[in-house]
Amino acid sequence: MSARLRNILLWIVALAVLILIPFVVEDRYFMHIAVMAGIFTILTLSWNLLAGYTGQLNLGHAAFYGIGAYTSAILAMQTGLSPWLGLFAGGLVAAVFGLMLGFPALRLSGPYLAITTIGFAEILRLVAMNWVDLTRGSLGLSGVPLLTPIKIGDFTMQFYFERDYYYVVVAGVLFTLFCIRRLIGSEFGVTLQAMRDDEAGAQSIGINPSSYKLAVFTISAFFAGFAGGLFAHFARLVSPELLALHNTFDILTMAMIGGLGTIAGPILGAVSLTILSEALRSMEEVLKIDIRLIVYGLLLILTILFMREGLVGVIKNVWARVKGDR
Amino acid sequence: MGAILTTDRLTKNFGGLTAVNDVSFSLEQGEILGLIGPNGAGKTTLINLISGAFPPSKGTITFEGRDITRDKAHTVNTLGIARTFQVVRIFSRLTALENVLAAMVDRKHKGPWSLVWDSFFRRACALTEDKESCATADSLLDFVGISKYRDEQAGNMPYALTKRLEIARALATQPKLLLLDEPSSGLNPAELTGQIDLIQKINAQGTSILIIEHVMKVIMGISHRLIVLHYGEKIAEGEPEKVYNDPLVVEAYLGGDSDAQH
Known part of the structure; x- marks a missing residue:
């Protein structure tokens, strides 16, 4: 019971810190970074559900992100659907595409699946580039409407400034975190992990890997699409670049550095790398080279060589050593 | 016969x-x-x-x-029909208990979506709190003589015992x-x-x-x-x-x- 109490306390403290951040730091640029870190946390958590917990290497995750963003933006601009519903509509449309990408995963694995998923995202990016009537091509959709204000009595909450949007993203991250933790801790999650560790072994105890793979691709895509919707109404610009491979590569790096197959890893990775990438951006202006990708690549190699379990693994080891010393 | x-x-x-x-x-x-x-x-x-x-x-x-x-x-x-393998095929990153529990999930023939539903709306299905399944799994671990390793990652168990774990897992499918x-x-x-x-x-x-x-x-x-x-x-x-x-x-x-x- 005391462990449970400590857990609840920890959550309350974390929540309080998250709520108070905008009051302490009023800088708009910092809040912008915080929003992006939140969006990437959702993306990385959802990618990790596939790669870390089910062992399916999906290198087309950015496609779901883009689909969610376009869906939510187009629905709001052309049908006037409330962006609040659009966020979930974006997730649902992405989930349909996730189900579609699940089918090749039934027959392919490892590098073959990885290449297929790259192709999938690349095709959809080209569709977004060329379907000018719907997407305005490479110009992208600009002027995506803001989230509509919420009125509670006399108080109206607008979502114009970064610090207001920040709370929406925090809620989105918590929603994703809740769902994914629930899934991983359930019979469903154990089944996924069994398949990851040994597919033939899983089949031998009556698990049908095909149906589980389709389900997990669908769920993972839903959250990526949801993150896409969050981005669309925040940046107010949706372009084919969202579906590009480098976005998936960012997600992959965040998950690997944070710790694959853990819950804390993707959060840690997404937040620290988003901050790092902003720091490097200012250096790029001085150095005039694309240093961000170089650093990402280097960090990825170092992670694979020296800390397979990522930052989470390092923290665990240090914690164990501190405890052992006492 | x-x-x-x-x-x-x-x-x-x-x-x-x-x-x-x-x-x-x-x-x-x-x-x-x-x-x-x-x-x-x-x-x-x-x-x-x-x-x-x-x-x-x-x-x-x-x-x-x-x-x-x-x-x-x-x-x-x-x-x-359940089986074991010549070279063990256990779930190395799951604990011994979870290995056996994994074999009991689809006994109920539910399929993934119903399990997804359960994970949100039926608290009892959160694995560690499902007392009945845990009791069955524990008794199986005991039956093959590896209950000492209940919460150990299967990948860290001695080879001889992983063979027993595989048998326990197979038995869990009745x-x-x-x-x-x-x-x-x-x-x-x-x-x-x-x-x-x-x-x-x-x-x-x-x-x-x-x-x-x-x-x-x-x-x-x-x-x-x-x-x-x-x-x-x-x-x-x-x-x-x-x-x-x-x-x-x-x-x-x-x-x-x-x-x-x-």
Whole structure:
């Protein structure tokens, strides 16, 4: 019971810190970074559900992100659907595409699946580039409407400034975190992990890997699409670049550095790398080279060589050593 | 007592190689049937065919009167056939308990979406809180003698014990027929005796067993009947003592040509 109490306390403290951040730091640029870190946390958590917990290497995750963003933006601009519903509509449309990408995963694995998923995202990016009537091509959709204000009595909450949007993203991250933790801790999650560790072994105890793979691709895509919707109404610009491979590569790096197959890893990775990438951006202006990708690549190699379990693994080891010393 | 499993003229070709050739046999209810033969005789292939890992090229497999020739591995398991593997295939990053629990999930034939639903709306299905499943899994770990490793990551367990974990996992699916592919390989003499006891204990509970084994002491001691495969063909069948002294079997093991005797 005391462990449970400590857990609840920890959550309350974390929540309080998250709520108070905008009051302490009023800088708009910092809040912008915080929003992006939140969006990437959702993306990385959802990618990790596939790669870390089910062992399916999906290198087309950015496609779901883009689909969610376009869906939510187009629905709001052309049908006037409330962006609040659009966020979930974006997730649902992405989930349909996730189900579609699940089918090749039934027959392919490892590098073959990885290449297929790259192709999938690349095709959809080209569709977004060329379907000018719907997407305005490479110009992208600009002027995506803001989230509509919420009125509670006399108080109206607008979502114009970064610090207001920040709370929406925090809620989105918590929603994703809740769902994914629930899934991983359930019979469903154990089944996924069994398949990851040994597919033939899983089949031998009556698990049908095909149906589980389709389900997990669908769920993972839903959250990526949801993150896409969050981005669309925040940046107010949706372009084919969202579906590009480098976005998936960012997600992959965040998950690997944070710790694959853990819950804390993707959060840690997404937040620290988003901050790092902003720091490097200012250096790029001085150095005039694309240093961000170089650093990402280097960090990825170092992670694979020296800390397979990522930052989470390092923290665990240090914690164990501190405890052992006492 | 009738046959629980029957194969009829079962054949499997891999390209030009015939790994299993025209093998027919039946396994009686409650029996321990030993499957022996030199390396490469097709023993594991036969178990793979029965368990649905891949379909045969020719022939049929009947389990409890039902044709399971073309059924996939997961279907075969849900019908009541469980197996272990020559080289263990446990879930190395899950704990011993979770390995066994994983085998109990689809007992309820629910499928993924209903499990997703459960994970949100039925708290009892959060694994560690499902008391009933945990109790069953714990008793299985105890039955195979590894309850000490309950919360250990399976990948960190000693090899001999992972073989037992695999058996516990197979038993969790409540099989009527258990296929054991070399349950004693890599075990020391003391562990061997324990393994024999365990297999006999499982059989005593009414589970029929098909067992591949190289260790003669094990197979002679526990099998009610033996089948001998050689180059994919069944060359002998019958009571252990009789088969053991069959000239054809002796020749297969020692080699017809003299160079094998050096």
